[in-house]
Amino acid sequence: MIMSRPILIANHLTKRYGPGCPRCRDHTGAQHNSNQCQACKTVIACDNVNLRVFPREVVGIVGESGSGKSTVIKLLHFDLDADGGEVFLEANGKAKEFIPAEKNVLELSTFRKRQLRNSVMGIVYQHPHLGLRMNISAGGNIAERLLMSGWRHVGDMRDRSALLLTRTEVPVERMDDLPRNFSGGMQQRVQISKALSNEPALLLLDEVTTGLDVSVQARVLDLIRRLQQELDVATLVVSHDLGVIRMLTTRTLVMKNGQVVESGLTDQVLEDPQHPYTQLLVSSALH
């Protein structure tokens, strides 16, 4: 059997804040326990990250705040512009017409990037206000993504929104209410609905349960797992929480100070961590 091609390949992904200098590498990274270059004061948010995600696979990125894990997701979602590296995406549907698989998508125009993002990706942010418009109805938030993909039938969009809200266990009768009046857990569900509305091939989850009550966290995680099984969507999960990583992912990358220090099968990373930082992370976790 030949393994299918990765849906996402990221090579040498780099993001820095500052001018950068030849000595940055000598001052930053996990072994220096810093992501700021002493010479030029540049902050290296993410340094030379390599990543592959295969179809239907759930890959985790774990690390503490400032490790660069969210930067990776923001680079992949084109929320930030990368300073280096390349990304290849297996485009689907409409995007296939204008984006060949061998094209480094970081080089696309912002216009093309948005088209690609709309057709291939879905994202759920830690803070619902990043992913949702709080003064637009829940249904409208979902419709926005559909409108981006060219939907122009209100009834069809409402049917689709209702279906997605049902799937994510949001009462359909709240479709026309504003998300600002929703609980944190329900806001995340609406975000998930929105992310899934265009049937993305790649779902990006950025600390989706952080800040929620434990019982609400559990329900959101259950939901993601169930949808994961139903939809077979490839997913990249970023979290500082080893429990979330253990529950959702099959492979994991560990990041520290902008670098990937270790990667492997999730149970291997958690039970036989190799890097000193991962050992510390695992031994510090509450079980």
Add this chain to the structure above:
Amino acid sequence: MLTVSNLSKTFTIHHLGGKQITGFAPLSFTVEKGKSLALSGPSGTGKSSILKCIYRTYLATTGTIEYESACFGRVDLAELPEPEMVRLRQREIGYVTQFLRVMPRVSARNLVAEPLLRAGADLETACRKAEALLARLRIPAELLDAYPATFSGGEQQRVNIARAIISRPHLLLLDEPTASLDKASIEIVVELLNELRGKGTTMVMIFHDPDIMNALADVIHHTRSAETAAACCG
């Protein structure tokens, strides 16, 4: 089917100044297709670690684990790229311990049906097979929709076993899956495992109970502590 050569495991504990802890000393063995091999030896000789190395939960320090894969042909499980290893875990290699390590808030039926669903079965068939297997393992029908996290130790173990064997893995790794089962349950498990073996599943197992070991194992491999191994071979 499975040839382990010169396999060893050493843990490096960085916060103890890079202290080296031996998991198990280098060992080699071969298991033919459809045969079962029992690892036997005193506690602390790394029997569980050997299974974890084969399953890639631990990374091997030295040696190779040659496995005749249906998906990819002959591969070295110690070196196989992770996505392929994930595929083997989903399709070919099962692993079961005495500890239930599954998702919270998933019903017993769904938990057991899941490996079949992942292999492409439809929901109804998978659920029916899961129910039948759980019934055979004497899990009461009223527990099918309950969460196994709330089950007794013995019930959890039986759910665990059902989940590991339902998709008839080509290679099954068993680490004391019957540790807290009563005699009647153990008999059922032994019967199921023997059926599986009869259908061609290769097994590597750890059973402390010599009766169970003798009932299931074709070959017994004796493990030794690192010191003994060093004294003997070094």
Add this chain to the structure above:
Amino acid sequence: MVKFSDWFDSSLNASIHAVYSFAFIDEGAKREIRRKTLKAVAIPGYQVPFGSRDMPVARGWGTGGLQLTLSLIGTDDILKVIDQGSDESVNAVNIRQFVERVTSVQTTEDTTRATVIQTRHRIPEEHLKDGQILVFQVPIPEPLRDVEPSERETRRMHAEADYSRMWLFLYEDIVRYREISIGARYPVMVNGRYIMDPSPIPRWDVPRLHQADTLYLFGAGREKRIYAIPPHTRVEPLEFEDHRFRVEDFSGRRCTRCGRDDTYLDELIDDASGTRVYTCSDTSYCAKTEREKAV
């Protein structure tokens, strides 16, 4: 209050052209406005920034339209100026007199005779032909302003044709009111590329922007923007497949003055009887109809 025309008379008397250029604006400024106008015509629906000059009229009183008119007009042109369809409102009269004074061109109230028509918030009812130019006074040229306050962001949205927020605005309108509630300033898609604000014309006039024989120019003096719809350009109001664009419904009503039932009607309350009456918004067309009936 001193009337503009009185001031003009007393301060300049007859030798106006000796003091000001033809059509008031200096030639360099006219050339700049014409260049921007050409660019606007070349990119239908795209808002071209221009150096909006001070006019002897306050910003917000039609200075954008006025500058377009003054930069275009030649001695052989015939000018018509309307405000909400009327040739007789104070603003229309003032602007018409001003242009007349600084150019000496002929003026008219007859839509069919005019070569340049400056308008506020209406398109004349009579068919506009090739060779005529309709100049709109535009208060808010940015159609996305209601959904996005930042100019930088709206420019980006136009550049990338990122219009989902506008569509979302319409969607929410339907969710709230069961229909699109926008009256005037109904957003249109020009040539399949730019969403454009057609100035606060009623929906009634929007279909006449599509594949017209006439050149439409839009000037926003305060916001310093010029844009255009060249003749025979695709102009489509934003609509959903199940919520189509509709014009105002005047069925069962007719103009109490001329009797027409196929024009855009203004609603008035008759002081004497207290009842609602309707009259044509386009006053010159209404008068023409009356004259024809009388004959």
